[in-house]
Amino acid sequence: MNVFQRILHRPFFIRLFNWEYWSFPAVYIWIYPVWFFLCLRARSLFFFAASNPRIKNGGFLNESKEEVANLIPDQYHPKTVFFAIPANGHIVLNELMRHGLAFPLIGKPNVGGRGRGVKVLADAEAVLNYVAKACLDFHIQEYVPWKNEVGIFYCRYPDAPTGFVTGIVKKEFLSVTGDGRHTISQLLRQDKRALMYMDSLENMHGEGLQEVLLAGEKKIVSPYGNHARGSLFLDHSHLVDEALQATIDAICQQIPEFYFGRLDIRYDSLEDLKQGRNFAIIEVNGAGAEPTHIYDPRHSLFFAWKEIIRHWIILARISRMNHRKGHPYLSWKEGVQMFRENKEWSVRLAAMPK
Known part of the structure; x- marks a missing residue:
């Protein structure tokens, strides 16, 4: 490496010239006027709460992973056991054995995002350490063996018989x-x-x-399919075809009143996934989900803004339609409380095992 290359190899310049590493406010502040226009049109700053009526806050913030998991048909979801703090590590181990879970396992906080507090648990000692340090309710999930992971963004208008896929992100683990x-x-x-x-x-x-x-x-x-934990995100939206659309729509219509969000899926092969075989839904994200295919390094910031705005418009339309059906938006007091809770959760998530 010459001197110029060494300078550009420093984290400051990598972040400067690659927007995917910018902070959330740095990316979003420029398009907030669009968000406020959508709020004005809905006559609510918190319209998103009506997007997925069965999920707390529509899945925008602070939703319980346990509550969401209970909406997903068992055959699509990895075997998972939920625990409340304070928890006894040995009781946790006994519960895992009782439910037939075997190592390795994955520990996750019950409220969270961006991979915070997610940890691979290779053995009983790792479980005991995770439980001892947990400062939030958590769950332990079987480790899904399939090597591929994608995030599939799905939308359906409440009066439409079928939904549609708006984007696919393929995740390559840091290796x-x-x-x-x-x-x-x-x-x-x-x-x-x-x-x-x-x-x-x-x-x-x-x-x-x-x-x-x-x-x-x-x-x-880093075996985590999360951008914040090092995974490379690649836009594979070109792989969407009728077979995949039909399969994802059939799955999502089995999740009660789910209209907008992203499914994080582990799978064996794309052909199997299209046929609805050999896959598991790791997580369902609602109104707060990003169309994460924007983080493909080949995409410009302008492409990202266009995709974010496109999804915001869909979200707003779904929310307004559900509101007309009687599903409420959050009140001002409820919305402010949601952000206060999120701030508290963020502090506690930072203290979770890494």
């Missing part, structure tokens, strides 16, 4: 390939994307990053 000479840490620091997540990776792996992989050996260092 490294050994050369037989350099440590994992050294190899990661050569990669611009990995460099942006080094603090998280060091916290996750510790001395494990000093391992030297064999030449050609590949290791996933």
Whole structure:
């Protein structure tokens, strides 16, 4: 690397020239006038609450993962056990055994987002540590073995017989390939994307990053399909066809009064997914979901703004239609309380095991 390349390899300049790493306000502030116009049209700052009537706040903020999971047909959802704090680690282990869960497992907070508080639990000791440090209600989920993960954005107008897919994001987990000479840490620091997540990776792996992989050996260092945890997001919306549309619509229509949001799905192959086989819905996100295919590094910020606004308009239309059917928006007091709760949740999420 020459001097200029080394300068551009620094996190500050990587973030500066790649908008996908910008903060939420830095991306959204420029299009907030559109949001406020939609609020004015709905005559409510909190119209989104009517979008998915069976989900708290429409799934915009603070929704319970347990409540959402109970809406998903069992055959589509990984085996999951929910726990309230304070919890006893040994009782948690017994419950996991009673429900037939085997390691590895995934621990997640019951309220959250952006991968905060999500942790792979490789053994009983990891479960005990997770439970001991948990400061929010949490759930432990079986680890879905299928290697592929996508986020599929789905919308349906309340008076329409069928819905439609508006975008697909393919998630590639952050990984490294050994050369037989350099440590994992050294190899990661050569990669611009990995460099942006080094603090998280060091916290996750510790001395494990000093391992030297064999030449050609590949290791996933962040097995989380989340942009905030290092996954590369690729726009695969071109893969939407009639078969996939029909399958996703059939699934979503089995989730009561679900009209707008993103399904995070692990699957074996695209053909199996189209046929409704060998897949699991890891999570359902409602009104607060982003069309995450915008984070494909090939997309400009202008493309992202266009897609966000397109989804906002759909969200507003669905919410107004549901409101006319009798589903309420949040009152001013309820909306303010929602944001206060979210602030409290965020503080506690930051303290969850990483």
